[in-house]
Amino acid sequence: MTATPPAEGRCAHCDQPRIVFPTKPEWGQVPSPMCTSDWQLFAEARDNNTFVDWNDAFLNGTDDQLAAGLGGAT
Ligand SMILES: [Zn+2]
Known part of the structure; x- marks a missing residue:
């Protein structure tokens, strides 16, 4: 089996030991590795074609997606 076993470490997103x-x-x-939550x-977010926060959107969104997000506020 090649699956990576869960490991104890620090979540790269919330910075908690998990x-x-x-x-x-x-x-x-995206930050890696991450805790379960x-x-x-x-x-x-990926299933729904959305992003978890602005940082995620800036890193992974297309220009159109960013424009739509910004335009949505008006
Ligand atoms: Zn976390």
Whole structure:
């Protein structure tokens, strides 16, 4: 089996000592590894074609997505 076992470490997103998991390459530029709750957050955001926060959007969003996000406030 090649699956990486869960490891204890520090979550790269919330900076807490947790059991952490490597993030998926298809998520783009994201902090890794992440704890389960943050991992879930990113998984759900990607499922819904959204981003977890502005930093995530800036790193991984397209220009159109950013424009839509900014334009949505008007
Ligand atoms: Zn976390």
